[in-house]
Amino acid sequence: xxxxxxxxxxxxxxxxxxxxxxxxxxxxxxxxxxxxxxxxxxxxxxxxxxxxxxxxxxxxxxxxxxxxxxxxxxxxxxxxxxxxxxxxxxxxxxxxxxxxxxxxxxxxxxxxxxxxx
Amino acid sequence: xxxxxxxxxxxxxxxxxxxxxxxxxxxxxxxxxxxxxxxxxxxxxxxxxxxxxxxxxxxxxxxxxxxxxxxxxxxxxxxxxxxxxxxxxxxxxxxxxxxxxxxxxxxxxxxx
Numbered sequence: 001x002x003x004x005x006x007x008x009x010x011x012x013x014x015x016x017x018x019x020x021x022x023x024x025x026x027x028x029x030x031x032x033x034x035x036x037x038x039x040x041x042x043x044x045x046x047x048x049x050x051x052x053x054x055x056x057x058x059x060x061x062x063x064x065x066x067x068x069x070x071x072x073x074x075x076x077x078x079x080x081x082x083x084x085x086x087x088x089x090x091x092x093x094x095x096x097x098x099x100x101x102x103x104x105x106x107x108x109x110x111x112x113x114x115x116x117x
Numbered sequence: 118x119x120x121x122x123x124x125x126x127x128x129x130x131x132x133x134x135x136x137x138x139x140x141x142x143x144x145x146x147x148x149x150x151x152x153x154x155x156x157x158x159x160x161x162x163x164x165x166x167x168x169x170x171x172x173x174x175x176x177x178x179x180x181x182x183x184x185x186x187x188x189x190x191x192x193x194x195x196x197x198x199x200x201x202x203x204x205x206x207x208x209x210x211x212x213x214x215x216x217x218x219x220x221x222x223x224x225x226x227x228x229x
Binding site: 004006031032033040041042043044045048058090092093094104105106107108109110111113 | 121123126149151153159161162163166206208210212215216217219220221
């Protein structure tokens with residue numbers, strides 16, 4: 001089955017700790033994304049990558065870091081610099097820059113719920 | 118800067134009724150407008166999407182109406198069913214399906 005796998009489903013972080021969220025896709029998509037979702041709010045873009053070994057900051061990148069060493073994988077690290085990390089984190093992938101009339105649908109994983117304890 | 122505004126925040130509809138959710142955008146460079154459906158604890162799934170060269174797109178019970186001059190688009194769910202109860206997000210992007218600007222979401226509840 002093709003899709004996006006996020007792990008773990010639930011994650012608990014102590015104050016001052018870095019944690020890494022995993023995202024793997026087998027859709028052969030070039031582009032991958034990380035979004036953050038807070039209750040009652042839409043999704044906000046943290047980081048995105050259009051190609052291996054390259055990534056760009058989104059709207060709320062402070063306190064987060066990413067890497068893209070393989071096409072299939074785009075892990076997100078929530079660092080201790082992120083002051084309010086409790087949220088639902090969603091990874092997505094798409095074929096990337098599609099151009100007009102090209103299907104560029106973004107597929108989402110099932111999310112990781114991060115809680116600071 | 119909030120570039121996509123969605124309303125209402127919540128919506129209650131009787132089974133068989135029509136659910137209507139509205140979105141307005143600011144950036145005229147947007148050229149892709151998807152709607153996503155999200156169930157609790159799950160990731161969003163694409164429901165239907167439209168490009169600005171058409172004014173309406175219909176897929177089954179779901180229709181997007183698009184008004185380019187007003188910079189508005191809406192989702193209509195005909196014959197709403199309890200299984201449609203979920204949170205719906207509109208979004209917009211420029212030439213890239215995944216780098217999306219999302220609306221705030223609408224929590225839809227369809228009563229039997």
